[in-house]
Amino acid sequence: MAYRPYEGQAMPRTDLAIEVSEFLRARDARAIPGLEVDERKLNAVTVTRVDVTSPATAAVVGKPPGCYITIDAPGLVDNDRVLQQEVSETLAEELGGLMPPRANAVTLVTGLGNWHATPDSLGPRVVGQLLITRHLQDYVPPELRGRLRPVCAVAPGVLGLTGIETGEILKGIVDRVRPEVVIAIDALAARNVERIMTTIQLSDTGIHPGSGVGNRRLGITSETLGVPVLAIGVPTVVHASTIASDVVDELLDRFRGELRFCEIVAQMDRMDRQRLIREALGDGSGDLVVTPKEIDSMVRQVSRVLAGGLNLALHPGIDEDDILQYLQ
Amino acid sequence: MAYRPYEGQAMPRTDLAIEVSEFLRARDARAIPGLEVDERKLNAVTVTRVDVTSPATAAVVGKPPGCYITIDAPGLVDNDRVLQQEVSETLAEELGGLMPPRANAVTLVTGLGNWHATPDSLGPRVVGQLLITRHLQDYVPPELRGRLRPVCAVAPGVLGLTGIETGEILKGIVDRVRPEVVIAIDALAARNVERIMTTIQLSDTGIHPGSGVGNRRLGITSETLGVPVLAIGVPTVVHASTIASDVVDELLDRFRGELRFCEIVAQMDRMDRQRLIREALGDGSGDLVVTPKEIDSMVRQVSRVLAGGLNLALHPGIDEDDILQYLQ
Amino acid sequence: MAYRPYEGQAMPRTDLAIEVSEFLRARDARAIPGLEVDERKLNAVTVTRVDVTSPATAAVVGKPPGCYITIDAPGLVDNDRVLQQEVSETLAEELGGLMPPRANAVTLVTGLGNWHATPDSLGPRVVGQLLITRHLQDYVPPELRGRLRPVCAVAPGVLGLTGIETGEILKGIVDRVRPEVVIAIDALAARNVERIMTTIQLSDTGIHPGSGVGNRRLGITSETLGVPVLAIGVPTVVHASTIASDVVDELLDRFRGELRFCEIVAQMDRMDRQRLIREALGDGSGDLVVTPKEIDSMVRQVSRVLAGGLNLALHPGIDEDDILQYLQ
């Protein structure tokens, strides 16, 4: 899908910094101060790093200052194990760059979202495939010690099922366990359907309120938890209203050369557009999401790739099979 | 959502006869020969019966001749057990009217679709909650016999997982078991998002190729199986392309008074529209579906309602608790 | 099964206070100081209250001082909804007697155990069926307020999957949420197979180390959490070694009249017995459990009964359907 954003168009509703950056660049090709973009093409994978360096830019972008690394692999859910292994390794490498250097630092991984709602189940599924080692430190044979980072993990559930904000639960656990870093895994909403299950976003800014498929109310950040929070997310849905808005853009864009039509469109402000979309999607449109039919299989594949990358990053210099056998 | 269909608009992509009928009536208010519509309002439920009585009308409607009963209950997935019980009873009553009269007729229920893909899992879930009794006939105490219909059920899986067309599997089983009627449960695609998980369609025409979420290639009908096939379906998705098309209609409709705009639009034929939608949705648009975020919980609720209705219809004059205890 | 315990027999390995009490009474019919037993027969349910009132008795019994209420319903997993409703109501009543009186006291329910290991999944399953209301307090309509207790719930997972002791996680959450009472649900090990899925134990002593199917290392008690902890458990397994030991007892008991045999048996001390059992069960005998083949269905039924009882107890004076609708 080629974005040809219309001038009056609002900032897209997306959890991906790269989509905001693309949108801004499409509207104005000049470099934006405080927004640095660096793209590297690897084999079948593209890694883009977006740095939001000033609070002013953060306000424009709608994302807090920090580093947003996007790993883009169009064939990620095509059952291609060679590609999936490459993506796991790329994730491990990028994650390694953001992790605290001490090997014996306790890492707490948290899988956000709802195990029982497929598009929101990515985080809990990843957590279920991690090599958990914090409780084994005393039993580890000397030759493994030093190479086996203490990792613990929780999938705290969602507010509707627990009655407790996820941030509260995590704050309580962090206060007891005192990890040096928290890694939060979450399912995201993208703007572009082609990013569903093909893009991994890694950032050092934590999880902010209102993001993710499940729309958390409180943030999960270094401010709230008191330790650095890395966030790893993969878009599993696009909001139906985003799709509808894109269709409007395509249509308006197509006829923008026609003088008189532009006058009509000029009368159509944002409220008008939202009313139109609501009429097309019904009252419950806010809860409608667009997903591929095969989402269950895709979530399984992506969660394996993420877990693979995390296991590599958290236990470097150790063979996964060795760990597996030790864990039995 | 108020449909104000544009004149150039194509027949909507939907598995629901009632949506086709609504579309046709909106385009032309006159009665259509061979299409009889009868609506009854009950408590919180509306029952609409659409009869397609002539082959010519069937060709226009895109549905085979037969009877299509729609049970419409907007609050069906609102955890309202009183309403859900009412819907189960309405379904049982309508189904009873289509069933063979003999109490000892073997009924084979088949749950179509993929257990592991949430929007397509409705059929297998219903089958898992039925009171299965065919194998108990010899053990049934005399006082229950006569009131306990012999019911059997299968969830044959989908072509991608079995390598066998569902119709082939069912034909093989029907040839062995020789039921007097087959009831096929399937997840459907609607045109209108507000029908997702709120509408039950019951018909005596079986399941036709290309319908359902899973897009079966072969039909499951009295022609293919050799016994009457009743179909029960509930829409769990709307195709993303349908949403996109609706947005185009809304937009065009809004500006149709503008003379010059109409000229522009007159140039936009169907191919053009499809190209526009493909640009908005990407290449994989055919596999994108729109669902509510809470689809997992909704599928659970609806499958319970359908199973309740089937159990009531198949074992009339018997208390469900009695059967449950006997089955243990 | 009639227990005719042999004199040399060790205290049985069981999480149920009632089984210890039965064992002690079988060995010596006289009343034991500090152990009060009160039995009431209701319709199809027997409620037995065992009070361990002195530390000395607690040491003999192997259970901490406190109150142990056993609800015994042999037909609990026979799909008998009338009986199951009666058991839910009995549980609600007994639980009500142990709960703090203030209606606006926050209750934290925790489902211990491993969602992915069927016999250990009881706790997480119960939690998934509770009416969670703590986060709704601000939205509750005035007429419900006062009757709707604030309830929250977590299923923290097991040590092997989280790397964190369940007690640590709960302590962290309790420190944030500050509930007035914690209710812990757990799967237990019984001595007698006939108690599997037929007995509910409710106690005010919390969960002690080494109990439960999953063998937690730390306790979950008022000492560790700082608030009262009620425990609700249902046996889902008997250890295979317990079965083996019972068989030995039966055999020895049968021949105990034979003089010479008794001499032989007199030589067989406890170590000998354990070696014999280990030879019959193999090295991994400690991890072998005895369960009914139909355990999956039974766990589903029992978890529904427990959740029903908890919902009744925690939201008294309110109709479950009302809550359900409000929660949607």
Next chain:
Amino acid sequence: MAYRPYEGQAMPRTDLAIEVSEFLRARDARAIPGLEVDERKLNAVTVTRVDVTSPATAAVVGKPPGCYITIDAPGLVDNDRVLQQEVSETLAEELGGLMPPRANAVTLVTGLGNWHATPDSLGPRVVGQLLITRHLQDYVPPELRGRLRPVCAVAPGVLGLTGIETGEILKGIVDRVRPEVVIAIDALAARNVERIMTTIQLSDTGIHPGSGVGNRRLGITSETLGVPVLAIGVPTVVHASTIASDVVDELLDRFRGELRFCEIVAQMDRMDRQRLIREALGDGSGDLVVTPKEIDSMVRQVSRVLAGGLNLALHPGIDEDDILQYLQ
């Protein structure tokens, strides 16, 4: 566990031919006519082939004439992927020796058992991980054709859930699909707990009534289906009564030197033994099984090993990754 079977002991209750053979050899070391046993030790795996060659021997052994290949790998569920890969390859090789030679022969794999009862879910789980290709034959690129065997698969469910004997369903499907061979996967009951999840039995005799965890009533054999039936099974349980019986044997065996004891034991006939076991296990003893606590994880591991072996055997000369990508 070293078997030292007592003379009065009955034939063990087991689905494994190798356990019967071991039992018979322990009772009488001489070769049994019509029972050929051949053992090969590979790396970490032992392969034993038992041939039952005469009907008379079959009557003694309690297994129909045919070939029973046992793959024994004590560490099979220890998360050791190297060993698991070796077992998959060994299974593929042994299975290859029993398969029809023609590459384009349609193979129907059937996973027997109940998806929702963990110890009985092995078959359906294996089927869910197979590379299904029968429906792709027309789309396969020329370079793959010839190397890609047409494979289809069904998991027909259990009698209690379908109301139809599994054999009836399969007969119906076989009559439509006309495969050249059927491979049936089933969970078995062993005699020795150490064989649970460590032994794979492969035979050319099909599945016989009363075998398996689910106790099917009808056989699934070349006689009933009209095509050769290979059976692959792994013990997931030992009947609790078998454990109890073994304990009795161990105890009696220990004291058999004592003259007077033998006299006592001589009075204890088989009925007596069964009554004793029933007293120790209660009335429902027939439905009690012994399993490892970690059975869920073990079933997942073993099903992956079996599926791996089947995929290798059914699609020889093709890289699994290639197939996976093609299937997407």
